[in-house]
Amino acid sequence: MTREEIESREDESMMDAPQINKPKPEEFFNVNYLRIYYGNLFPYSDIHKWLSYGHDGKHPGCDEYYFGRREFSFTLENDVYLRYKSFKNASSMEDAIRSHFPYKIDIGAVYSVDPDKRHAYSQTGSNVFTPVERELVFDIDITDYDDVRYCCSGADVCSKCWPLMTVAIKVIHTSLTEDFGFKHILWVFSGRRGVHCWVCDPKARRMTNEQRSAVAEYFRVYKGNENNARKVALMGYSLHPFLARSYVDYLKGFFEGELQATQSIFSTKDKYEKILAMISDEDIQSELRGKWENSARSSLSEEAISLVRWEQLKNTLQSKKHKAPTLRMCVEEIVFTFTYPRIDLEVSKQMNHLLKAPFCVHPKTGRVCVPIDPNNCDEFDPLAVPTLSQLIEEINSGGSRMDVDDDSDDSDTSLLGKSVKFFRSSFLEPLLKSCKEEIESSYKTKIGKSKDSLSW
Amino acid sequence: MEVIRSQKRTPSNDTVSNPKIPLYLSAPQMEVRLEEFELFAVDRLRVLKGVSDGLARGRNPKEMDDLVDTLWKEHMRDPDASVMLNKDIISHFVLRLVYCRSDELKKWFLSMETALFRHRFRLQNFEAQRAIVGEFGLPYKAVTGAELEGLKERLGQVVRSLGQISPTVEAVYYKVPFEEVPDLVASRRVLIQKGFAFVAGSQLVSLVVTQFRSHISKALILTNRKWTTTIREREKDRLTPIVEALSTSYLGPDYSQSTEYAEISLKDIDQVAKSSFPLCMRHLFEKVREDHHLKHGGRMQLGLFLKGVGLKLDDALAFWRAEFTKKVGSERFDKEYAYSIRHNYGKEGKRTDYTPYACQKIILSAPGAGDHHGCPYRHFSEDNLRAALGRMGLSSRGMEGVMDQVRNKHYQLACTMTFEAVYGTSCDAGINHPNQYFEESQKILKSKTPPAPV
Numbered sequence: 001m002t003r004e005e006i007e008s009r010e011d012e013s014m015m016d017a018p019q020i021n022k023p024k025p026e027e028f029f030n031v032n033y034l035r036i037y038y039g040n041l042f043p044y045s046d047i048h049k050w051l052s053y054g055h056d057g058k059h060p061g062c063d064e065y066y067f068g069r070r071e072f073s074f075t076l077e078n079d080v081y082l083r084y085k086s087f088k089n090a091s092s093m094e095d096a097i098r099s100h101f102p103y104k105i106d107i108g109a110v111y112s113v114d115p116d117k118r119h120a121y122s123q124t125g126s127n128v129f130t131p132v133e134r135e136l137v138f139d140i141d142i143t144d145y146d147d148v149r150y151c152c153s154g155a156d157v158c159s160k161c162w163p164l165m166t167v168a169i170k171v172i173h174t175s176l177t178e179d180f181g182f183k184h185i186l187w188v189f190s191g192r193r194g195v196h197c198w199v200c201d202p203k204a205r206r207m208t209n210e211q212r213s214a215v216a217e218y219f220r221v222y223k224g225n226e227n228n229a230r231k232v233a234l235m236g237y238s239l240h241p242f243l244a245r246s247y248v249d250y251l252k253g254f255f256e257g258e259l260q261a262t263q264s265i266f267s268t269k270d271k272y273e274k275i276l277a278m279i280s281d282e283d284i285q286s287e288l289r290g291k292w293e294n295s296a297r298s299s300l301s302e303e304a305i306s307l308v309r310w311e312q313l314k315n316t317l318q319s320k321k322h323k324a325p326t327l328r329m330c331v332e333e334i335v336f337t338f339t340y341p342r343i344d345l346e347v348s349k350q351m352n353h354l355l356k357a358p359f360c361v362h363p364k365t366g367r368v369c370v371p372i373d374p375n376n377c378d379e380f381d382p383l384a385v386p387t388l389s390q391l392i393e394e395i396n397s398g399g400s401r402m403d404v405d406d407d408s409d410d411s412d413t414s415l416l417g418k419s420v421k422f423f424r425s426s427f428l429e430p431l432l433k434s435c436k437e438e439i440e441s442s443y444k445t446k447i448g449k450s451k452d453s454l455s456w
Numbered sequence: 457m458e459v460i461r462s463q464k465r466t467p468s469n470d471t472v473s474n475p476k477i478p479l480y481l482s483a484p485q486m487e488v489r490l491e492e493f494e495l496f497a498v499d500r501l502r503v504l505k506g507v508s509d510g511l512a513r514g515r516n517p518k519e520m521d522d523l524v525d526t527l528w529k530e531h532m533r534d535p536d537a538s539v540m541l542n543k544d545i546i547s548h549f550v551l552r553l554v555y556c557r558s559d560e561l562k563k564w565f566l567s568m569e570t571a572l573f574r575h576r577f578r579l580q581n582f583e584a585q586r587a588i589v590g591e592f593g594l595p596y597k598a599v600t601g602a603e604l605e606g607l608k609e610r611l612g613q614v615v616r617s618l619g620q621i622s623p624t625v626e627a628v629y630y631k632v633p634f635e636e637v638p639d640l641v642a643s644r645r646v647l648i649q650k651g652f653a654f655v656a657g658s659q660l661v662s663l664v665v666t667q668f669r670s671h672i673s674k675a676l677i678l679t680n681r682k683w684t685t686t687i688r689e690r691e692k693d694r695l696t697p698i699v700e701a702l703s704t705s706y707l708g709p710d711y712s713q714s715t716e717y718a719e720i721s722l723k724d725i726d727q728v729a730k731s732s733f734p735l736c737m738r739h740l741f742e743k744v745r746e747d748h749h750l751k752h753g754g755r756m757q758l759g760l761f762l763k764g765v766g767l768k769l770d771d772a773l774a775f776w777r778a779e780f781t782k783k784v785g786s787e788r789f790d791k792e793y794a795y796s797i798r799h800n801y802g803k804e805g806k807r808t809d810y811t812p813y814a815c816q817k818i819i820l821s822a823p824g825a826g827d828h829h830g831c832p833y834r835h836f837s838e839d840n841l842r843a844a845l846g847r848m849g850l851s852s853r854g855m856e857g858v859m860d861q862v863r864n865k866h867y868q869l870a871c872t873m874t875f876e877a878v879y880g881t882s883c884d885a886g887i888n889h890p891n892q893y894f895e896e897s898q899k900i901l902k903s904k905t906p907p908a909p910v
Contacts, residue, residue, distance in 0.1 A: 180634065181651030203651070207635065214638035218648075238616040240644040 028366035031077060033388045034101045041391060042097070043359055043420050048090035050428055051107070053200075054435030061443030069132070071108030071115040073354055074100050083354075084115040103363045106354035109134035110205075131351040136182075136204040136212060138219075139347040139355065140168050141194035148338045150263050150271065155364070157193045157382055160262035165195050166377045167254050168341035171246045172197065172219065173374040179242055180215070184431045186423075187372040189385060191362025195372060196355060200431055202438060209350050216348040218242070221340050232278075232336045234329040246340070247332060255335045256310065264302040265338065266292070266309040275313070278334055280326040284316055358423070361388050370419040373426065386415040476584050477576050479591055479668065480675075484545045492543075493550055494698050499531040500547035501702065504568040509886055511571060512866055517578070524575035553687070553695075554702045556680040566676065570669045577661050585660055592667050596630040599654060604629065607647065607654060614647050628657040637662050722771045732897035734871060734890045735832045735844060736818060737761050743828045748782040753821060753829040755793075757813055759800050764812035764891040769801045814889045815868050833858075833867040850877050 048067065049056070055066040067089065074082045074097075082100075087093035097105065109131035111118070118129040142165060146153050151160040169187055176182045176199060184200040207215075221243070222231055239247060259265065266272045272292055276285045292309055300308070314331055321327045347353055360369045366387040372380050394415055488496075506527040510520055532547075534540040548569070555565035577585060589596075599607070611625045634653040640646045640662045646653040655663060688696050720728050729741045740758040744750050750758065755776075762772060776797055780789045798804045815831065823830040832841055841862065845855050854877035861870035872887045879900045887893050 178650070179648040181649075203635075210638050211635050214634075214642040217642035218644055236617040236619045237621050238613050240617040241610040241613045241647055242644065243617075244613060 028387055028389050029361065029363050031101055033366075033392055034103070034361065036392055036395065037361060037388060038097050038101055040395065041416055043423070044094045044097075045090050046420060046423060046428060047357065047359065048093060049432065050200075053202075053205075054432055054439050059436070059439055059443070061439045061446075065114075066110065068114050069112070070110045071354070072357075073106040073108065074102035075104040075106070076100055076102055084118065086115040105357040105360050107357045108354045109351050133205040134351040136199035136207055136215065137348060137353070137355050138172060138197040138199075138216075139190070139194065139344045140165060140172075140197075140341055141190070141344060143193060144342040144344070147274075148263075148265075150265070155193055159381070159383070162382055163254070163258055163262065164339065165382075166380070167250055167339055168343075169195060169197075169372065169374050169377045170250050171341050172343070174245070174249070175219070175242055178245075184427065184434070185374065186358065186427050187374050187377070188358045189367070189370050189372055189380070189382060190356065191360070191367050191369045191385075192365045193382075196358075196369075198355075198358075202435070212351070213345075213349040216343065216345045219341065219343055220345060221336055222342050232333045232340070233326075234333050234336070235325075237328070239329070239332065243336075247335065251335050251339045255339050256307070259338060260306045260310070261303050263338075264306045266306040267302040269293075272309065275334060278337065279317070279330055281320070281323060284320055284323075284327075288313060288316060359419075368416065368419070370416075371423050371427065373422060386419075391415055476580060477573065477588060478541065478545050478548075479588070479671070480545065480548050481671070483549055484542075486542065486546075488546050490694070492546065493695065494702070496543050496547035497550040497554065497698075497702055499543070500551055502531045503527045504551070504565075504572065507568050507571050507575075508564070511567075512869060513886075517575075520571070521575045521578050524572060525579055528576070550699075551702070552676060552679045553683060554699050556676045556683055562673075562676050562680075566669065566673055569672055570665060573668050574661060574665045577664060582657065585664075586657075589660055589664055592664060594663065594667065596632050596655075596663070599629045599631050607649075610647050611654060614645070618645060626656045626658060630655045630657075630660075630663075632663065636666060638666065720766050722767075722774055725767070725775065728765075731901060732894050734887070734893040735848065735874060736830070737890055737894075738848070739832055739844065740828050744779050748779045749784070751827050751829075753823060753827050755796070756800070757818060757821075757829040759797060760810055760812040761890050761894075763801060763810075765894050769798065769803065772797055772801070812889070812891050815871070815887065818890070819867050831867050831871075833862050833870040834865075838862075845874065848874065848878055850874065 051070055052067045055062045055064065057064045068086055070086060071083070072085045072087070072093075074085060076082065082102075085096065087096060108115075110133040112128060112130050112132050113120075115129075142149070142152075142157055142161060143154060145161070145164055149161040149164065152158050173185065173187070176185055176197075182199050182201045182204055186198040186200065188196045188198070190196055221234075223233070234243075238244070264271070265275065269292075272289075276289060279285050279288075288309075291312060295305075313334075317327060317330050321330065347355065356369060358369050358371060361367065362369065366389060367382075367385045368388070368391070370385055503524075507520075507524065510523045515523060532540065532543060534543060551565065555561040577588065580588070607629075608625055611629065615625060631652050632655050634641050634646075634648050634651055637646065637653050637655055637659075640653060640655065640659060641648065645659065646655055648654075691699075726745075729738060733741060737758060740750065740754050743754070744758070759772065759776075762775075767775070773794060776793060777786070777789050780793055784792075795804060800810050802810065818829070819831045819834050821830050823835055832844060836844065838859065842855060842859070845858060850858065854873070858870045858873045858877070861867075861873060868887055871893070872883050875883050875887055875893060875896070879897065881900060883896060885892075887896075
């Protein structure tokens with residue numbers, strides 16, 4: 001189901017120009033399918049449990065209104081957009097989704113008051129409606145790599161370029177856990193061409209915009225636009241330990257291995273000129289260009305040619321890198337340009353930014369936004385993710401004994417069941433356990449304090 | 457802080473620990489004379505505006521350190537250290553009142569005070585800096601022993617990644633939650649492990665600036681509340697008018713008395729307009745010559761400028777008469793226009809000697825249809841501005857720099873760049889008054905022309 005239209009990044013809307021000779025969207029995504037999906041398959045109670053963060057009302061320390069202060073937004077058929085929706089509990093959320101059948105559900109921040117009652121508080125003049133908590137989120141989209149992937153462009157994704165996402169997950173996930181000490185991280189397939197990351201630790205949820213911005217900038221390496229050839233500039237005499245670890249553990253191996261096989265980035269003149277432009281010394285450029293132009297007629301495979309040329313480039317730069325400061329880490333810069341994660345900074349920087357909910361269905365592909373296991377992300381194949389029509393087919397053929405809300409159902413081997421099970425066991429359960437511990441301990445502290453104040 | 461009219465002054469209690477840079481944590485318990493209230497604030501405002509100018513010009517941190525040092529010595533110094541400290545504290549709190557009153561004012565004040573604090577901090581020695589960190593009551597522990605040993609290699613990597621070829625890992629590192637040093641995290645200037653950043657002693661400034669900024673930001677909100685609920689009304693005859701005037705004040709010379717440099721006579725005026733007038737006045741002048749008329753806004757802006765430039769009243773009358781009578785006739789000129797020219801020179805009515813407009817005022821004016829006053833960098837369309845700059849002799853490269861400033865709404869910087877391009881020299885002070893442009897220009901031209909042979 002690959003599509004050939006070139007779409008701009010912002011154009012995630014439903015309003016496609018009429019397409020000729022393409023599979024009709026209705027064949028894999030339509031309101032009827034959505035009805036069935038949201039009627040039988042969407043894991044309402046798991047989502048509710050997650051976003052309640054332990055405030056299930058069963059402990060005196062719980063804030064029973066916490067879930068109700070979370071903003072959701074629905075995008076309906078024909079681009080109708082409903083913001084500031086909020087729900088008291090799981091069943092009112094389910095009722096709302098099953099009456100609208102939204103094409104997309106976004107999750108926003110937890111606010112100081114119920115989003116749908118925000119106007120009631122605005123008469124006081126001061127701004128009482130503000131975000132109070134929000135997961136730290138990241139959005140990586142493969143179209144941001146279009147200048148370094150040759151197999152696809154735009155909305156397309158294939159097994160040759162998807163590994164870029166795999167590497168991105170590894171680099172970011174390692175940093176989030178090792179450097180920042182976060183523990184409750186959920187990675188989700190965006191449904192078509194990218195991944196989202198939700199960091200759900202309490203510390204993360206309480207970060208200010210400035211702090212989010214700092215983390216996003218910490219991850220940022222690629223700068224610039226079509227006007228600069230050298231978009232990764234690594235200054236100094238060594239890499240920062242985070243970048244060094246990423247390079248040694250993930251990027252170098254990927255670049256010299258899988259990337260050469262799938263992209264052959266040196267095999268044609270167009271391709272290698274782009275790389276030569278990253279070397280800020282004309283003499284070195286000419287030297288290499290000379291070697292490669294002459295060896296154009298070779299019987300080696302594209303991949304082999306690429307590897308040979310890469311070795312030549314490395315050797316040349318190694319011997320000449322003292323010529324100028326900008327050559328010092330030129331090799332690393334090239335590797336980073338082709339492999340290092342490119343996150344969408346704007347998504348991460350603001351608390352009120354909305355992001356698509358896990359387990360939504362992508363309208364353009366019909367695929368479900370399923371979680372990805374960061375510790376096994378090499379195995380994830382975006383083209384094997386269950387689609388709406390496959391799920392419906394499964395239901396119709398009686399193949400699934402699905403009762404998604406039944407937590408005890410371990411024998412569920414249906415297409416979606418595997419993902420829900422993973423969500424529960426690797427993410428939700430550890431998260432809820434730690435949330436409950438936190439609620440309990442802060443309650444005890446509060447009680448302890450008031451006890452002290454009563455003593456004479 | 458109590459504002460009084462008497463001569464009495466009691467010493468401040470805020471100097472208990474006598475830090476070199478006060479943290480403005482609480483309003484000082486002292487009495488302030490009314491005159492000092494305004495004077496101190498104006499001096500501090502000069503410093504803040506100097507900081508703002510420096511930042512807008514993209515000065516690097518070292519240059520900003522020097523700038524702040526100079527500004528502070530120029531405006532805030534006093535031989536008596538405790539007087540100097542009092543002035544520092546009082547002026548800050550007065551300006552809080554002035555700048556708490558809108559989001560835009562708050563944002564500016566917060567940025568400038570934070571920048572001022574940052575560079576004053578950087579100018580202190582390490583001991584003084586540590587003392588200030590202590591003042592904030594920050595609970596950070598120094599990393600020692602085995603933990604430090606284990607981190608040494610990576611700390612060295614961080615230092616090398618910042619451009620130092622041989623890593624000198626400092627003696628002292630603080631283990632700080634990464635949330636407290638966002639700017640160090642963002643620029644990858646620290647090692648981060650399990651949620652903690654390892655901040656070098658020399659990077660303390662980041663820590664304290666974040667704290668300072670956060671504190672002032674909260675304080676401004678509280679001050680605003682107090683202002684709107686009680687202070688503004690209570691002080692409406694005393695402090696409120698001063699406070700309201702302070703945020704829009706122009707702080708340079710007023711050019712109401714022309715200097716020897718600037719005396720021009722009628723016969724030189726065309727030549728001088730071409731060589732030394734800033735764009736706004738050139739435009740108005742050209743329009744007078746062309747249309748033999750100017751509407752009121754233009755007459756005021758140009759007329760007062762010409763007064764500041766040294767045109768005597770009689771010459772001014774002659775100039776305007778010569779042009780206007782071509783359109784409206786001599787009788788109408790005497791009846792309708794001559795009076796107001798004399799008025800501008802303080803020879804009529806309440807005899808106020810009006811001062812020529814500063815850039816600030818000109819930029820804020822709103823020229824309508826048929827008007828030619830205002831600031832061309834702001835009020836002209838891009839094409840018209842380019843054409844006008846071309847006529848002033850700017851190359852296309854020089855023009856790009858100017859247009860860039862215009863796009864960023866830095867109109868005075870655009871005019872300054874024009875000045876620098878036309879005269880081939882730098883103007884560090886920045887243009888903030890058309891008469892200043894004229895005087896500087898005349899200085900340069902006079903220094904280039906050889907003295908007339910005897």
